Amino acid sequence: MASKEDTFRSRVYKFYSDNIEKGKLHTVRHFQAEGVPKWTVYRILTRFHNNLPASRQPGSGGSNKKMTPRKLAALRRAMDNRDGISQRQAAKKFGCHQSTIQRSLEKLNIKARKKQRIPQRSAAQISNAKKLSGRLFRKFGKVAWIIDDESYFTLSHSTISGNQTFYTSDINATPPSVKFSPKTKFEKKVLVWIAIGPNGMSEPLIKESKFAINGQVYLEDCIKSRLLPYIRTNYDDNYVFWPDKASSHYSKVVIEHLDREGVNYVAKEDNPANLPEARSIEDFWEF
Numbered sequence: 001m002a003s004k005e006d007t008f009r010s011r012v013y014k015f016y017s018d019n020i021e022k023g024k025l026h027t028v029r030h031f032q033a034e035g036v037p038k039w040t041v042y043r044i045l046t047r048f049h050n051n052l053p054a055s056r057q058p059g060s061g062g063s064n065k066k067m068t069p070r071k072l073a074a075l076r077r078a079m080d081n082r083d084g085i086s087q088r089q090a091a092k093k094f095g096c097h098q099s100t101i102q103r104s105l106e107k108l109n110i111k112a113r114k115k116q117r118i119p120q121r122s123a124a125q126i127s128n129a130k131k132l133s134g135r136l137f138r139k140f141g142k143v144a145w146i147i148d149d150e151s152y153f154t155l156s157h158s159t160i161s162g163n164q165t166f167y168t169s170d171i172n173a174t175p176p177s178v179k180f181s182p183k184t185k186f187e188k189k190v191l192v193w194i195a196i197g198p199n200g201m202s203e204p205l206i207k208e209s210k211f212a213i214n215g216q217v218y219l220e221d222c223i224k225s226r227l228l229p230y231i232r233t234n235y236d237d238n239y240v241f242w243p244d245k246a247s248s249h250y251s252k253v254v255i256e257h258l259d260r261e262g263v264n265y266v267a268k269e270d271n272p273a274n275l276p277e278a279r280s281i282e283d284f285w286e287f
Helices: 004-018 024-032 038-049 069-079 087-094 098-107 123-140 215-234 252-260 280-286
Strands: 144-154 189-197 205-209 239-242
Touching (some): 004 024, 024 038, 069 087, 215 239
Parallel strands (some): 144 239
Antiparallel strands (some): 144 189, 189 205
16 A cells, blocks of 8 residues: 555645646645645656656655664763753764664653753762751651742743744844843842642742742741641641741741741751752743
8 A cells, every 4th residue: 555655645646747847836836835845746747757756655754763782772871961962963883874873862761851050069068968968858757748939030031041042044133122131220129939849739829029039928927827827728737848948947937937838948057058050949930
């Protein structure tokens, strides 16, 4: 049975042969009306003028660059747990098409991952983070973790990276409103705070803010109004609240209130600093 591609090429061949005196454009427009891209039709007409049959013959496609077991092992050494090499570069190195590299990586269960941004840490900070992370796991490894965080967004959406890109065929014809992104020196921002855990997320706090959150705002708008109702509605006593180590989160008024309300929380001395990769909520803002 002929394939759909072969059947379509046969249709184009016949229509063009029957109307050859009207030229290629007549045939192209005829099949464009059916929704076929013009360059697909032009390629088929080129094939016709090269005296090639409408149906492809077995083995007429590109040669198969088989990745032998030895090549697969070399590919694993070149790309597994490594950076600085793309699939295109690997294809050039192994003398095959990029799609062959892609299929081979799937076979090896090697997947591309996006690098996480983490703070630059000293050797002492790294050692301390390991020690405190181990302490947290031993203390709270079997309970539900509730994590909170806040972020700030400009009202012009300038903090969203995708809004810094535009497309143009002629930079001189691009309007200034598209080409340039004005930046206000003290641009207004929106504060967004939220807490998440295994049983969902709290009511978010969204408010205009010019400055970083302070202890009193954190206590009234985040802890009292949103975190405590979320905990009481969704958890029994088998949980721990893990705040960010920002000074406002461990201010005196906040700690006193958490203690009065009997909230299970990570003490400041047990909380590792600069460890966003351990707090899953840090990925929330990527969405």
